[in-house]
Amino acid sequence: MQNPILTVSHITKRFTGTTALDNVSLELYPQEILAVMGENGAGKSTLMKILSGIYPYGSYDGEIKIQDTLCRFKSPAYSEAAGIAMIYQELNLELDLTVAENILLGRYPKTKMGLINWEQVYQDAGAALERLQVKIDVHAPVRSLSPSMQQLVSIARALYCNPKILILDEPTSVLTEKETETLMQILHGLQKQNIACIYISHKLDEVFKLCDRMVILRDGKWISEYSKSQGYQSTRIIEDMIGRRLDVMYPKTKKKIGEEIMRIEHFCVQHPFAYGKHIIEDVSFSVRKGEILGLAGLVGAGRSELVSAIYGLTDSIGGTLYFDGKKITHPTPERSIRMGMGFLSEDRKKNGFVWTMDIEQNMTLAILKEISQGGFINQSREDKISDEYFDRLRIKAPDKKTLITSLSGGNQQKVIIAKWLMTKLKLLILDEPTRGIDVGTKAEIYKLINDLAAQGIAVIMISSELPELIAMCDRFIVLGKGVVQAELSKKDADEVSIMRAASCT
Amino acid sequence: MESQGEKKRFGRLSQWFLRKQESSVILVLILYCVIVTIVNPVFISANNVVNILRSTGFTLIVVVGMTLVLITAGLDLSVGSVFAMGSIVCGICCTAGISVWLSMLIGTGVGLLFGMTIGFTIVKTGIPPLMITLGMQYIGRGMVSAITKGVPVYPLPDGFTSLEKISLFGIIPIIVPVSILIAVAGHIVLSRTTFGRSVYAIGGNQEAAKISGINIDRTKMIVYSLTSALAAFSGIMMASRLGSAEPSTGTGFEMKVICACIIGGTSSFGGTGTVLGAALGAVFMEVITNSLTLMKISVYWQNLFFGVILIAAVLLDQYKRALMMRQSVKVKE
Ligand SMILES: Nc1ncnc2c1ncn2[C@@H]1O[C@H](COP(=O)(O)OP(=O)(O)OP(=O)(O)O)[C@@H](O)[C@H]1O
Ligand SMILES: [Mg+2]
Numbered sequence: 001m002q003n004p005i006l007t008v009s010h011i012t013k014r015f016t017g018t019t020a021l022d023n024v025s026l027e028l029y030p031q032e033i034l035a036v037m038g039e040n041g042a043g044k045s046t047l048m049k050i051l052s053g054i055y056p057y058g059s060y061d062g063e064i065k066i067q068d069t070l071c072r073f074k075s076p077a078y079s080e081a082a083g084i085a086m087i088y089q090e091l092n093l094e095l096d097l098t099v100a101e102n103i104l105l106g107r108y109p110k111t112k113m114g115l116i117n118w119e120q121v122y123q124d125a126g127a128a129l130e131r132l133q134v135k136i137d138v139h140a141p142v143r144s145l146s147p148s149m150q151q152l153v154s155i156a157r158a159l160y161c162n163p164k165i166l167i168l169d170e171p172t173s174v175l176t177e178k179e180t181e182t183l184m185q186i187l188h189g190l191q192k193q194n195i196a197c198i199y200i201s202h203k204l205d206e207v208f209k210l211c212d213r214m215v216i217l218r219d220g221k222w223i224s225e226y227s228k229s230q231g232y233q234s235t236r237i238i239e240d241m242i243g244r245r246l247d248v249m250y251p252k253t254k255k256k257i258g259e260e261i262m263r264i265e266h267f268c269v270q271h272p273f274a275y276g277k278h279i280i281e282d283v284s285f286s287v288r289k290g291e292i293l294g295l296a297g298l299v300g301a302g303r304s305e306l307v308s309a310i311y312g313l314t315d316s317i318g319g320t321l322y323f324d325g326k327k328i329t330h331p332t333p334e335r336s337i338r339m340g341m342g343f344l345s346e347d348r349k350k351n352g353f354v355w356t357m358d359i360e361q362n363m364t365l366a367i368l369k370e371i372s373q374g375g376f377i378n379q380s381r382e383d384k385i386s387d388e389y390f391d392r393l394r395i396k397a398p399d400k401k402t403l404i405t406s407l408s409g410g411n412q413q414k415v416i417i418a419k420w421l422m423t424k425l426k427l428l429i430l431d432e433p434t435r436g437i438d439v440g441t442k443a444e445i446y447k448l449i450n451d452l453a454a455q456g457i458a459v460i461m462i463s464s465e466l467p468e469l470i471a472m473c474d475r476f477i478v479l480g481k482g483v484v485q486a487e488l489s490k491k492d493a494d495e496v497s498i499m500r501a502a503s504c505t
Numbered sequence: 506m507e508s509q510g511e512k513k514r515f516g517r518l519s520q521w522f523l524r525k526q527e528s529s530v531i532l533v534l535i536l537y538c539v540i541v542t543i544v545n546p547v548f549i550s551a552n553n554v555v556n557i558l559r560s561t562g563f564t565l566i567v568v569v570g571m572t573l574v575l576i577t578a579g580l581d582l583s584v585g586s587v588f589a590m591g592s593i594v595c596g597i598c599c600t601a602g603i604s605v606w607l608s609m610l611i612g613t614g615v616g617l618l619f620g621m622t623i624g625f626t627i628v629k630t631g632i633p634p635l636m637i638t639l640g641m642q643y644i645g646r647g648m649v650s651a652i653t654k655g656v657p658v659y660p661l662p663d664g665f666t667s668l669e670k671i672s673l674f675g676i677i678p679i680i681v682p683v684s685i686l687i688a689v690a691g692h693i694v695l696s697r698t699t700f701g702r703s704v705y706a707i708g709g710n711q712e713a714a715k716i717s718g719i720n721i722d723r724t725k726m727i728v729y730s731l732t733s734a735l736a737a738f739s740g741i742m743m744a745s746r747l748g749s750a751e752p753s754t755g756t757g758f759e760m761k762v763i764c765a766c767i768i769g770g771t772s773s774f775g776g777t778g779t780v781l782g783a784a785l786g787a788v789f790m791e792v793i794t795n796s797l798t799l800m801k802i803s804v805y806w807q808n809l810f811f812g813v814i815l816i817a818a819v820l821l822d823q824y825k826r827a828l829m830m831r832q833s834v835k836v837k838e
Contacts, residue, residue, distance in 0.1 A: 313716060337718035351716055356709035356776030365706060365717040368699040375698045419717065 003067070005030045005196050006051075006084075006165055011062035013046055013055065013220075015406065017398030020046040021060070022220040028165065033187060033197045035211035039241055039438040040410025041396040043220040044200050045089055048167050051198075052086040053079035066165075085163035087154050089170045089200075089409055089436070090349050093142045100125035100138040103157045128156040132186050144273045146299050147174040155186070166190065167198045170409070172206060173436045176299050176464050184210050202410075202438050203465075208232045216240045242440035249439075250471040251447045255454040257474065258289030262310075262427050262458065267319035269302065269309045278317065279305050281482030287427065292449065292459040294473030296466070296498050301479040303462045304346050307429045311343040312336050324426065337366055340426030344416060344433055346462075352416050353404050360386040360400040362415050367422045389418040393444070409436040417445065427458045434468065446472060466495050480504045530769055530785040534792065541796040548799050555676060561791040562680035565784055566739040567762045568769075569691035570732030572783040574634075575766050576695075577728055578708040578775025582638040583623060584736040584762055586645025588755030591616045591737025593649050596658035596750030599665045608665070609741050616737020617730050619645060624729035628722040642759070649752050658750035669745040680742055687735070692780040704728060708775030764811055765790050768818045789814075 004027035013021040020043045028034050036044050049055050051064065053073030064071045066082055073079040076086075093102045100122045109120040125138045134152050142150055151174055158166060168187075172180045187197055187210065201207050207214060213227045216237065224240045226232055238246050263286035271277035279302035287293045295303045309316040312331030321328045323339050333343070345351050353362045363386050364371055371381045390400045393414045397407055404412055413436065420428055430449070434442045449472065453459055463469045469476070476488040478501040486501035541548045567584050574581045595612030599605060619641070626637050671679040695701035703724045706714035715721055736755075744750040769786025771778025790811065797807055 311716075333716055334718040334720050343716060345716060351710065351712035354706050354709035354713045354776070357705065361702065361705075365702075365714070365719070368702055368719075372699045375700060377697055377699060377702065 002029055004028055005067060007065040008047070008051070009063055009065075011047065011050060011060055011064075013043075013050060013060040017402070020220050021050075021217075023062075024217065024220070024222050025062075026215050026222070026225075028196050028198060030196055031191050031194060032213060033191060033199055033211045035199050035201070035207045035214035036217065037200075037202075037207065037214055037237065037241055038217035038223075039440055040413075040436075041408035042217040042241075042438075044217060045169055045408065046220075047217075048086060048169050048198065048200065051079065051084055051165075051167060052076050053084075080161060080163075083162075083164035084167065085158035085161065085165070086167040087151075087158050087169060087171055089173075093150055093154060093157075095143040096141060098139050098141055099129075099136055099145070099153055102142050102153055103128050103138075103160055105157070107161065124160070125156070128160045129153075131159060132156055134182075148176060148179045148299060151175060151179075152183075155183075159190075163195065165196050165198070167200075169200045170202070170436055171199075172201055172203060177466065179299075180206060202436065202442075204234055204237070204439065208234075218243055238439055241438065244440075246440060246443055249443050249446070251443070251450055253447075253450040253454045255290050255450075256456075257291045258456055260286050260288050261324060262287050263322040264310060265320045265322075267306065267309065267321075268317045269305050269314070270317055272305060278482060280309070280479075283319075283479065283482075283484055285477050285484065285487070287458045287460055289426075289456045289458055290453050291475065292453050292461060292473045294469045294476040295460060295462045295479060296469060296476055297479035297485075297502050299464070301502065302482065303479055304431050306479070307343070307431055307460060307462065308345070311341060311429060313343070313345075337423060340424055342366070342420035342423055342425050342428040344420060344428070344430045346431040346435070348409070348412055348416065348435075353412060355403075355405045358401045358403050359390065359395065359397060359407070359415050362404050363389060363400075363418045363422065366419050370422075385422060386418075389422060393418050410438055410441055413437055414441065417448070421448070421452075425452065425457045427460065428452060429460045431462045432464065433461065434463070434465070442468075466498060470494065470498070478502050527770060527779060527782040527785060530782060530789060534785060534789050537789075537796070538792065541792075541800060545796075545799045548796060551676065553795065553799070555678065555681075557788070557791050557795050558681045559678045560794075561788050562678070562684035563739050563743055564758075564761060564765060564787045564790065565684040566687050566742075567732070567736045567758070568765050568783045568787045569688050569780055570728075570735040571762045571766050572691070572769075572771050572778055572780050573695065573704055573728045574732050575763070575771045575773065576704050576708045576775060576778045577725060578711070579627070579634040579725065579728070580638060580763070581623070581634065581729060581732050582759045583619075583641040583645050584732065585755040585758035586642045586649065587616050587619055587733045587736040588740035588743070588758050589649045589752060590619065590645055591740035592744035592750040592754055593653055593658060593752060594737075595665075595741040596661055596744050597652070599662050600658060605662070605664045605668065609738075612741045613734050613738045616740075617734040619737070620730035620733025621726060623733065624726035627729065628725050646756075653750075653752045655752055657752065658744075659748070661744065661748055661750065665745055666748045669742060680746075683742075688780055688784050695780055700724065700727070705776060708772075708777075710776075761790060761811075762787075764815050767815055767822070770818075770822070772822050773819060774822075 006028040009025045011021050011024045012019070024047060036047065038044055050060055053076040056074050057072035071082055094105065103125040104121050108116045109124065111117045122138050129136055129138065132152060132155060136145065136149055136153065142153060145153065151171055172183060175183060190197065199207070199211055211228065213225065215225050216223045218241060226237065265284045267280055267283045268278055269280035271279040283306060297303050305314070308314050310321060312333050312335065321331060354365065360382065364382050368377070371378055371385065386400055395414050396411050404415055407415070434445055437445065449459055461469065461473060470493055474490055476493050476498060477484055478486040478488065478498055480502050481504055485504055488497060547553055571581060571584065591612045594615045595608045598608035598611050623638060623641050627634050669678065669680060673679065673682055695704065703714065703719045706717070706719055707721055707724055711721060740755060743754060765786035766778065766783040767773055768789055769782035769784065771783055793810055794807060797804060
């Protein structure tokens with residue numbers, strides 16, 4: 001076998017209260033795509049951040065070698081210079097700059113006068129995107145791109161400085177299946193260009209297809225290693241990841257679908273970027289108590305825009321909303337919560353949690369009225385309810401006074417889910433509820449959703465993972481071109497019929 | 506190799522130190538007081554301490570409001586003008602023969618109205634508070650000048666001027682317990698009530714707060730109204746102390762107040778801060794002013810001092826933020 005290009009040995013990283021990595025060693029061989037797998041909070045991102053220099057040399061024990069040279073990264077700039085490029089779990093683009101500016105940010109070519117050579121900037125950016133075989137206007141502001149396009153821009157950015165090692169931390173959590181397919185091809189292409197990859201994802205099928213080898217971490221410890229040539233066994237792998245057997249992925253609960261709880265008629269919603277255009281033209285549907293309604297559609301079909309208008313976060317241009325038999329004229333989040341709606345938004349970092357607050361304060365944000373008397377927060381009531389949910393959702397943190405920013409992505413999601421479970425729910429809107437969540441937790445969340453439905457709570461669910469949507473929902477509304485393309489019942493719905501309706505053919 | 510244990514202990518200590526900015530302010534404050542006392546023992550004479558506390562009182566009242574404003578990631582530059590407005594309105598009312606209590610109520614009420622206007626404009630237009638309150642600073646000052654034509658309201662009736670001379674145990678001026686009372690109330694509101702929680706949430710992440718059903722507009726309206734009302738009230742107390750309502754009073758006051766909050770650990774980016782810290786910041790500002798005089802350092806150096814301390818405080822705040830942000834790293838340059 002060849003010599004490894006990257007050797008990580010005996011890495012231990014502690015944060016106050018947690019050991020994120022405990023004596024982890026692994027190797028990366030040239031031209032290899034290595035998967036690092038594990039549950040939320042297993043320490044994957046932490047390990048990658050050590051490799052990329054975010055946690056500088058000295059803040060951890062153990063050593064990193066590239067080929068045979070010992071690396072002591074003081075900052076990301078050092079690791080970049082050593083040939084490591086990283087795509088972070090959270091997108092880190094400057095939304096108001098153009099695509100080209102983002103790709104070359106901090107590395108702008110200069111003219112002889114010392115000014116930025118803009119012509120060169122656009123040319124280089126174009127070339128970088130060319131390499132990925134994607135067509136994106138380099139002059140477009142990043143804000144106007146879909147999350148998947150943004151992801152591609154960050155990949156182009158990472159590739160711009162010709163890395164030897166590319167680290168991708170959950171790159172596909174915001175991508176659709178088709179885009180994931182494209183990304184895989186791109187990665188295979190890079191493999192031929194002699195780039196080794198470390199790939200993190202919670203999607204097993206994707207990893208099985210793409211990766212040559214996989215390393216599994218649990219609780220910061222190295223657990224096992226499998227290679228493609230031996231063949232992957234998903235039960236073994238899942239067991240290694242979550243430390244127990246996973247019985248059923250989509251647990252079934254007995255439930256009765258009741259009467260209608262919410263109905264919209266002729267909803268019309270403004271396009272978020274294109275002024276004067278409507279992303280939703282005319283949509284009507286209803287949802288009933290205990291029903292899980294799936295909203296399907298391609299990226300850009302306006303699913304998220306529609307639900308945030310229903311919830312009252314953004315204004316709708318036209319249409320009527322009926323909730324619990326009453327006509328609601330101007331929904332606001334405050335009113336919606338009082339009526340019994342909950343809304344888990346798509347972008348956790350942007351509007352999911354308040355990052356200056358701890359777990360407990362984030363959890364109780366939507367029930368401040370319930371846990372207070374005369375405007376004063378009843379501390380013991382807050383403690384009691386947050387303790388209950390902290391344990392029930394098995395949130396991995398030293399305690400509930402931990403700042404939410406120090407949690408892993410999946411655990412942050414659990415905190416936000418807890419926030420809504422605490423309210424008096426009648427309808428819960430879930431926009432990509434399992435984005436970036438590990439298998440074990442996914443199964444837990446599916447169970448939670450089913451339990452809610454069994455209690456007679458209606459659920460509207462959006463997911464770009466079709467298998468998940470199909471397994472969970474009782475009925476499907478497929479959106480496309482601003483209208484309802486199809487309404488499918490459980491027995492008519494499969495991936496083919498939904499995709500066909502979504503692509504409007 | 507350096508000893509790992511030593512390093513860890515230091516890390517934990519420094520983290521504790523950074524997290525509790527109140528305690529670091531206290532430490533620095535005490536240290537500073539000791540030095541000044543050594544240079545000039547007059548510093549801790551009862552008279553001087555009372556003096557410091559009295560002048561702190563006027564700032565502290567406004568600092569309580571400003572802390573709330575800053576925590577919502579806002580800013581209020583108009584407090585100096587409102588301070589003058591409160592004292593003028595109240596002064597005019599008393600001299601016109603309206604009873605002292607009612608005059609004070611009217612003065613504070615005018616401040617409240619002014620603050621509501623600020624809050625309303627910020628909420629409805631979405632223009633950054635910096636711009637709006639800068640405009641309102643000029644509007645407020647302009648109104649004061651127009652009403653008084655630049656002439657102080659003087660003399661003020663005895664019933665009014667004797668107010669500030671009331672003292673507790675014959676030595677502590679009334680402004681001290683009054684301001685402490687307001688600060689304690691502010692502290693309780695911020696740390697114990699749903700309103701306080703909303704204020705923190707808005708500053709931390711306004712969009713997340715909105716989704717969670719927090720009424721952003723109402724909270725901001727209350728915060729700005731409260732701050733202006735407190736500024737007007739503080740101005741009234743000042744008029745009572747001076748025996749005259751000066752149209753130019755409170756010029757530059759907003760900077761002193763903001764400075765006190767920031768030194769006390771309130772983040773200029775919103776989301777974090779406590780009234781206790783800000784109150785200590787206010788004491789700190791006053792101690793420096795006072796001590797420079799006692800140490801016979803020219804007052805011209807004062808502003809330089811404040812500037813340096815302010816920047817140091819902001820740097821510390823940024824570092825704290827960086828610690829918190831680690832998880833959601835933004836890589837630039
Ligand atoms: N800055 C920090 N301060 C304190 N603890 C932290 C910090 N960053 C991470 N942790 C803890 O370290 C552990 C590993 O986190 P990490 O983000 O590496 O998980 P992950 O495997 O990437 O999970 P996910 O799949 O959810 O992204 C978690 O328990 C987390 O709470
Ligand atoms: Mg991660």
